[in-house]
Structure formats: structure tokens, C-alpha cells
Amino acid sequence: IVRRIFTNSRERWRQQNVNGAFAELRHLIPTHPPDRKLTKNEILRLALRYINFLDQLVTEQNLRVAPQGRAGSLEEEETLSPNPSCENSVDGDSDGLVEDQSQMQYFQYS
Template sequence: MARRVFTNSRERWRQQNVNGAFSELRKLIPTHPPDKKLSKNEILRLAMKYISFLMQLLKDQTSGQREDRDSSGCVTVSSGSSCYGDTDSEESTGTCGIQTKHSGGITEKVQEQILTVTASSYQR
């Protein structure tokens, strides 16, 4: 009996940690509307797409492809860049419309960290 109580307590603690991690990840993913309720599956799929989008944005910026620059010095994402779309389909082609201020480039350390996170997520 005591063992079952301990096991249940440990499982509740584990589930709270998992839910807390999903909550923190959810805060980092841009959605419209911002308070949209997402399932754990949607959170993971959107996180992977958002990371891929950010990697492509970094790649475009570091390779000197700053084509769609407006007068305020912002880099406008092309319509082919996707970080949203249908969360259940890999072929989705939604657009973000995100603009990022160009601050002279991203440090190699940040780019390396993003590549490391993405590489580890593909291995799972």
C-alpha cells in the first residue's frame, strides 16, 4: 500500500514537471491569437516548425541574402518561409509575416546553440 502511494506521488510530480515544461515551451511559440489553447502535440509540432523557420532566417541573414529589406532597416520574411500552417501536416505552407530588426548579425554561439537543439530534436 505504501509503495503504491509513493508511486502515485512520483507520477503526479513527474506529470507536473512535464506540464510545466510544455507551459514554458508554449510561451516561446508565437500564435495568433496569443492565448490560443494548443494540445501538447500542437505545441511540439509548432516548436519544431518555429525552430526550422528561425534556422532558415539565420541562414538567410548570415549568407548575405537580405533582399526584402524595407526603409526602416528590417528584414521582411519572404512568403515562402513557414513557421505556422497546419500543425498536422508536414506539407503546410503558411506564412508568418514576422519582421526582425537587423542588428549587425547573430553571434556564432547563438547560431551554434540553435543548430545543436535542432540536431538533437531530429535524432529523437
């Protein structure tokens, strides 16, 4: 009985930590409307899209800056950039996620 109580307590603590992490992540992801209720799956998918969007934004900004003052840095960046084929293999549904990411302009989830 003591072992079961300890196990249940540990599982409750673990679940609270997971839920807290999802709540923090949820507040970082822009959505419309901002108070829309999201499932954990939706939070993770939107986080992936948002990270991809921010990565593309930084890459585009770096490409605009490179011709002005950082000659040669574009070649270095291409050498160090991750393999694009590995980016969307987090879950088994990578094909649908790639299509979603390429079509997404805003972070609305309808």
C-alpha cells in the same frame, strides 16, 4: 500500499514537470491569437515549425553577410550543416509536417 502511494506521488511529480515544460514552451511560440489554447501535440508541432523558421532566417542572414566579409565561410557552413533528410523524422508523420512547413508563412494554427 506504501509502494503504491510512493509510485502515485512520483507519477504526479513527473506529470507536473512535463506540464510545466509544455507551459514554458507554449509561452515561447508565437501564435495568433496569443491566448489560444493549444494541445501538447500542437505545441510540439508549432515548436518544430518555429525552430525551422528561425534556422532558415539565420541561414539567409548568414548568406547575405558571407559575400561581404567572410569569404569561404559558405563552404564551411555547407560542410557542417546537418543532413536535411533527418530534420523532420521526429514523429512518424514527417511527410505532412514537411508540407506544412514549406507552406507556412505565419504561425497561425487554425
